[in-house]
Amino acid sequence: MPHALAYAIDGPTGRFSRTTIERREPGPTEVLFDVTHAGICHSDIHTARGEWGPATYPLVPGHELAGVVREVGAQVTKFSVGDRVGVGCFVDSCGTCDSCRAGEEQFCDGPGGTVWTYNATGRDGLPTAGGYSTCITVEQDYVCSIPDAIELANAAPLLCAGITMYSPLKRWGAGPGKRVAIVGMGGLGHMGVQIAAAMGAEVAVISQTRSKEADGRRFGASEYHAISEPGTLRSLRKRFDLIVSTVSGAQDLNGLIGCLRTGGALVDVGLPEHPVTLSLSGLVGQRRVLAGSQIGGIAETQEMLDFCAEHGLAAEIELIGGEDINDAYDRVVASDVRYRFVIDTSTF
Incomplete structure (x- = not known):
């Protein structure tokens, strides 16, 4: 199984520390990509600190992921090795309910509902782990293409x-x-x-x-x-x-x-x-x-990325290393960031 370096927190009052997690081998229609950048969203902080209810620890947050495809399953048709890709707040859904068929997978009400990028249970029955990590395996239908006009670091926050x-x-x-x-x-x-x-x-x-x-x-x-x-x-x-x-x-x-x-x-x-x-x-x-309003479905998220590329839009960021996550959380709560912290996973 692929291994990823990651930063995890062990409880609502804990601090982030470096660790190693396992990712599953990509299945026939799955994509394994190297996460180069991960944004820090305030909802990461609410979840990590237990402010929105119980979380599963150790927790690896992060639902603003950007990176490059490393490996694809045999039946993958949407992406190739080397493609620039991103993943947002969810990584799976039932695919058959009314919401999923309407392209609003974030509102999935089928069995299991929307599978969030972290603090949920994935298709392998294991807790999902997010983008504060060096790689991730995701079903191709929940991956977006990042246009060349947007730097990966600045693209990451667009996914949320x-x-x-x-x-x-x-x-x-x-x-x-x-x-x-x-x-x-x-x-x-x-x-x-x-x-x-x-x-x-x-x-x-x-x-x-x-x-x-x-x-x-x-x-x-x-x-x-x-x-x-x-x-x-x-x-x-x-x-x-x-x-x-x-x-x-x-x-x-x-x-x-x-x-x-x-x-x-x-x-x-x-x-x-x-x-x-x-x-x-x-x-x-x-x-x-x-x-x-919440986020958007996969098709609308791709539409947004293309719109931003066409109009020269991107997030304004402060790039940090993994060792800076704890401090960054405190600074976000204090509104001391302009305008999104983005983790450079090469620092892991």
């Missing part, structure tokens, strides 16, 4: 952050003539600004402070608003067709809903840890929509 923003922006009609606001300017938000601008929308950032205003405008925003300044949300009432909130902490949902035009939509992708309070009158009175 990129598709998390692209999917709701596309679904809710971001484009010419539409005013779009992105709430939060972190790993998700900085991609949302770029993508919405490339789609042709008029883009605004709503952030806690103005500390990232120059970056927001560089990414394509024409407006930048700071919630810490009194009266900001009142000044934006009925301004936007679409608001996408990336914030996982406490936020004024009622105030944001008030910033929507009649019939506008507020889409949350930040998954706040605690329940929120909502007044329905702000929705009913103006036919507004409150929605949630």
Whole structure:
């Protein structure tokens, strides 16, 4: 069996340390690829620290993987050795339920459901291990092609952050003539600004402070608003067709809903840890929509990668080594990263 060097954490209060894990030999329709880069998503931190419920330890997180194909199964038709590829938040699904047939494998409700890239049970009956490792074996239908125009290090975060923003922006009609606001300017938000601008929308950032205003405008925003300044949300009432909130902490949902035009939509992708309070009158009175969004299916993820390549978009990153993961987690929680940490697995 192929072996991979990896970084694992042994409990919710533990620290990452280097280890070796086994990967399965690629089956007839599977791809084994060398992971060159892995992004650190805040959901990795929530899972590793047990903040979203029990996890299986030792845990190797990472669902933003980019690398190069090393070996393919005898029946693989989609990829060849040497291809540049990526894997996102899931590595398998039933393939036959309504969601899978619709290309929305992330919502699989068949036997076993969606198989997440880590902290799940794989087709071999073993716990899945993610991208903080030097290689991985995945069924070809859950692998995406990374265009040559995007560096692998900058492509890795697109497999989660990129598709998390692209999917709701596309679904809710971001484009010419539409005013779009992105709430939060972190790993998700900085991609949302770029993508919405490339789609042709008029883009605004709503952030806690103005500390990232120059970056927001560089990414394509024409407006930048700071919630810490009194009266900001009142000044934006009925301004936007679409608001996408990336914030996982406490936020004024009622105030944001008030910033929507009649019939506008507020889409949350930040998954706040605690329940929120909502007044329905702000929705009913103006036919507004409150929605949630997750990632995207494989076809939509590939579409997003091709869109980013066509428009010259990529994640802005800080490249780190495996020994820096513990510190990086603390810095993400402190919002001290611009805008995504990416692990260089050659340091393993």
